Amino acid sequence: MDFDATFDQHYPGLVRYCKRLTGDRDLAEDIAQESMVRLFDHAVTGPEAGVRAWLFKTATHLVRDRYRVGRNRLRLLQEHPVVPSEPESPERSLERREARARATEALDTLQPRDREILLMRYSGFSYKEIADQVEVAATSVGTLLARAERRFAEALTMTGKAL
Amino acid sequence: MRHLDEATLVALRDGDASAEMAASHLHECAPCAEALDESTSRSRTIAEALATLDEPVEVTNAKAAVRRRLDARRGAPRPRSGWLRWHLGRAAAILLLTAGAAFALPWSPVREWWAGPSVDPTPTAEPTGTVAAAQGSPAAGIEVALPDGRIAVIVRGAEPGSAIDVVWAAGATASISAPPGSAFSYADGRVEVDAAAGPILVELPRAAAFATLEVDGRIFLERSGERLDVPGPAVERTDASIQFLVPAR
Numbered sequence: 001m002d003f004d005a006t007f008d009q010h011y012p013g014l015v016r017y018c019k020r021l022t023g024d025r026d027l028a029e030d031i032a033q034e035s036m037v038r039l040f041d042h043a044v045t046g047p048e049a050g051v052r053a054w055l056f057k058t059a060t061h062l063v064r065d066r067y068r069v070g071r072n073r074l075r076l077l078q079e080h081p082v083v084p085s086e087p088e089s090p091e092r093s094l095e096r097r098e099a100r101a102r103a104t105e106a107l108d109t110l111q112p113r114d115r116e117i118l119l120m121r122y123s124g125f126s127y128k129e130i131a132d133q134v135e136v137a138a139t140s141v142g143t144l145l146a147r148a149e150r151r152f153a154e155a156l157t158m159t160g161k162a163l
Numbered sequence: 164m165r166h167l168d169e170a171t172l173v174a175l176r177d178g179d180a181s182a183e184m185a186a187s188h189l190h191e192c193a194p195c196a197e198a199l200d201e202s203t204s205r206s207r208t209i210a211e212a213l214a215t216l217d218e219p220v221e222v223t224n225a226k227a228a229v230r231r232r233l234d235a236r237r238g239a240p241r242p243r244s245g246w247l248r249w250h251l252g253r254a255a256a257i258l259l260l261t262a263g264a265a266f267a268l269p270w271s272p273v274r275e276w277w278a279g280p281s282v283d284p285t286p287t288a289e290p291t292g293t294v295a296a297a298q299g300s301p302a303a304g305i306e307v308a309l310p311d312g313r314i315a316v317i318v319r320g321a322e323p324g325s326a327i328d329v330v331w332a333a334g335a336t337a338s339i340s341a342p343p344g345s346a347f348s349y350a351d352g353r354v355e356v357d358a359a360a361g362p363i364l365v366e367l368p369r370a371a372a373f374a375t376l377e378v379d380g381r382i383f384l385e386r387s388g389e390r391l392d393v394p395g396p397a398v399e400r401t402d403a404s405i406q407f408l409v410p411a412r
């Protein structure tokens with residue numbers, strides 16, 4: 001497996017997924033890097049989709065078990081408010097921060113598996129791949145995803161009203 | 164006329180094959196077509212909300228950091244190959260990454276965990292000596308310390324044809340990971356597993372003075388000091404791991 005090609009192909013998407021899952025950039029990078037380390041350390045081989053699935057699953061487990069995402073997310077958000085990387089107007093900055101806070105808090109209202117299913121789907125995984133990763137019947141993914149989407153959308157609305 | 168349920172609408176929206184049959188229904192059902200539009204709109208809102216969390220990803224330094232971590236970790240031999248490597252890697256990831264313990268027994272060396280939420284994710288909050296895997300979780304397991312360096316793993320109900328992978332590991336704990344529905348108990352250096360159907364991963368410390376694996380009354384593996392006997396049906400064996408296939412009863 002070519003290190004550079006594999007890294008370039010999978011790492012950015014993995015970081016984004018972890019960032020969405022944890023709400024913390026440093027943590028996301030750390031988990032994504034640890035997942036890449038394990039990929040190469042275990043010399044995991046297989047089709048490209050299989051490697052990607054392996055990485056996301058590994059990262060998901062790391063998030064679940066090492067970082068207790070549910071409790072950490074709000075604390076991290078409070079301790080490390082997101083700072084935009086480019087200068088922008090105060091209004092735009094405020095809007096961005098509020099949008100992130102809404103999304104983060106809405107994610108936090110979901111049960112861990114609902115959150116994982118939602119984020120996997122919006123990271124481009126198929127229903128079959130999601131089913132394989134969270135180990136549910138493929139026929140259940142639609143139901144679980146619909147529920148997760150509904151709850152996330154409701155939470156977005158509620159947090160929007162609260163802000 | 165029966166309308167499409169929400170799950171079907173979502174699957175239809177996402178182009179999943181499971182909903183193909185329902186596509187024709189939309190042409191003749193205005194409420195469902197409208198519901199699909201709403202679902203599409205909701206999906207767009209969700210995607211936009213999630214995108215607000217994204218930031219530019221720095222790759223160059225990250226790549227260097229991963230290389231450093233890899234270099235630091237390359238000491239341990241991992242002579243696995245092919246199919247075994249892939250599946251062991253997956254199983255090991257499940258086992259090792261779930262070792263953070265969703266809940267623990269403070270008075271026991273046993274740490275038990277489940278690796279994911281259930282369909283109704285309300286895992287028991289009361290610690291017990293035996294923990295069944297949460298329904299729908301990817302795997303469950305048990306990790307035990309070896310205070311006197313001895314461990315016996317007893318597996319019952321293993322499905323014929325399923326794989327049991329034994330991996331020799333560094334460290335001083337033994338871990339067993341089994342499919343959802345399995346139950347574990349531990350006492351006096353003895354781990355008992357009532358296994359649900361599917362592969363099992365047993366991680367034993369290289370430093371163990373004495374270790375056995377018994378499957379449905381049959382000794383598969385026995386290690387005493389430097390001596391290792393493998394009377395079980397091993398199908399692949401390396402210095403680092405042994406894979407058994409459970410024979411027909």
